[in-house]
Amino acid sequence: MAPSSTRPVDVGIVRDAERRDDMDLCLLASERLVAVAPTGHPAAGSGRVAVRALAADPLILFPRSAGSEAFDLNTKPLRNAGIDVNVAQEFLAASESRTGAVGG
Incomplete structure (x- = not known):
């Protein structure tokens, strides 16, 4: 991770941080995993x-590649049930995921 400035950083807040030897992580909050389905889906x-x-x-x-730990966390329930994860579309920004989920 390249520093964003030359000043030292005391605290950072990130989502789905991957563990590193040079940082201490402290969980601030957790979220439920939800499925988003279009109207009419069973x-x-x-x-x-x-x-x-x-x-x-x-x-x-x-x-x-955008975050292996987060990807694994999100797909774990499927993999634990013996289901092959079928990713039909990838996105990088949250706005893309909302558009894709709503648009179908």
């Missing part, structure tokens, strides 16, 4: 959905 509006119900669905997800 899982839409059900409140909770079994992971197996999403097995055949292609995913919209950021590339693993």
Whole structure:
């Protein structure tokens, strides 16, 4: 990680930080993992959905190269259920994911 300035940094706040030997990480908050499905999808509006119900669905997800730990965390429920992760579209910005999820 290249420094953004020549001044030392005391604290940084990041999301899905990967562990490093030269930094101490402290969890500030955690989030629920949710599935976003278009209206009409069998899982839409059900409140909770079994992971197996999403097995055949292609995913919209950021590339693993953008953060392997976050990618693995997001796909872990599928992999734990023995489901091959099918990424149909990759995005890098949060706005792209919202557009893709809403647009279908």
